[in-house]
Amino acid sequence: PARGAEVLRASELRKQFGGLVAVDNVGFTLNAGEVVGLIGPNGAGKSTTFNLLTGVLAATKGNVAFLGEEICGSTARHIATRGVARTFQHVKLVRGMSVLDNVALGAHLRGAAGPLSAALHLDRAEEARIFALAWQQLHRVGLAQCAHLVADDLSLGQQRLVEIARALCLDPVLLLLDEPAAGLRHLEKAALARLLDRLRQDGMTILLVEHDMDFVMNLTDRLVVMNFGAELAQGRPKDIQGNPAVIDAYLGT
Ligand code: ADP
Ligand code: MG
Numbered sequence: 001p002a003r004g005a006e007v008l009r010a011s012e013l014r015k016q017f018g019g020l021v022a023v024d025n026v027g028f029t030l031n032a033g034e035v036v037g038l039i040g041p042n043g044a045g046k047s048t049t050f051n052l053l054t055g056v057l058a059a060t061k062g063n064v065a066f067l068g069e070e071i072c073g074s075t076a077r078h079i080a081t082r083g084v085a086r087t088f089q090h091v092k093l094v095r096g097m098s099v100l101d102n103v104a105l106g107a108h109l110r111g112a113a114g115p116l117s118a119a120l121h122l123d124r125a126e127e128a129r130i131f132a133l134a135w136q137q138l139h140r141v142g143l144a145q146c147a148h149l150v151a152d153d154l155s156l157g158q159q160r161l162v163e164i165a166r167a168l169c170l171d172p173v174l175l176l177l178d179e180p181a182a183g184l185r186h187l188e189k190a191a192l193a194r195l196l197d198r199l200r201q202d203g204m205t206i207l208l209v210e211h212d213m214d215f216v217m218n219l220t221d222r223l224v225v226m227n228f229g230a231e232l233a234q235g236r237p238k239d240i241q242g243n244p245a246v247i248d249a250y251l252g253t
Contacts, residue, residue, distance in 0.1 A: 003203060005031060006030075006031055008029065010026065010049075010052075012061060013061070013072075014061040015048050015059055023048050023049055023052060023059075024045070024229035025231070026045070026231050030174065033203050034206070035206045035220050036206070036222045037209075037224070039223055040227050041250050043228075044226040044229065045230075047089050050086060050176050052072070054076055054079055055077075055079040056076050058073065066082060066084060067173065069082065086176040087163040087164055087166075087176070087180060088163070091156065091160060091163055092163070093159055093162060098147065098149065098150060099147050099154065100134055100135070100138065100147040102166060104133075105166060106137075106167060106170060107133045133169055137166070137168040138162075141164055141168075142161070143162060143165065155183075157183050157185060158188075161188075164177065175204055176206075176207050177210075179211065181210055181215045182210075182211070182212075192215075193218065217238075222234070223240045225246050232245055232249055233246050
């Protein structure tokens, strides 16, 4: 999509878990090349919103248009192959497996045959292509020197970067990051911010959930604020910083 063109439009999204309304009538748009922050207190419904956008959970109600296609109700696999990649708040790497193999799992998903069949009947050319892609993405996040280490031996911050490399193997149009800076040290956060800025310059659209407000305010073009499942405010970071309702619900604490 051309820079600034609409990539995703979520409307009237709702998710109920029994009597609990985790996401309540939430709507926003994301445009190509934008980095948008989704912020709010713990339990506000941010991760659930990610799960609705990526087909991990079925919405109770609402619509999600991605590049003009309705994807609400589509499978997670379909949405991923269309170009929406994500990381999880709780890192999901395969324990005991090398960093490179963990990243290559993301490249399998991009293959037409699907991850399982690709793993079972991989021909040499396909395998070479997958590992070349995995190396490329590991270089991109600055972790090539860790390729042959066991993933669980990395720091939590590095494991988050491995997840990002895996997501980048999908060559996503839209990248969703759930608390990518959590557990990162100062220098690692700065490196992550530079990486996300480069991805934005390449035209990628990024939606990120993050509690580190310095990180969020410096990096994002726009913010969506949630509180108790509902949308509290949307706007530019400097306007949101001065919004009394946002300060009261979240920033002031
Ligand atoms: P956030 O990411 O903003 O901290 P979540 O989206 O994880 O918030 O959670 C929103 C609310 O939904 C919380 O009250 C949480 O306990 C609840 N919730 C999340 N996932 C589930 C689930 N699978 N089943 C029941 N309740 C859930
Ligand atoms: Mg969360």
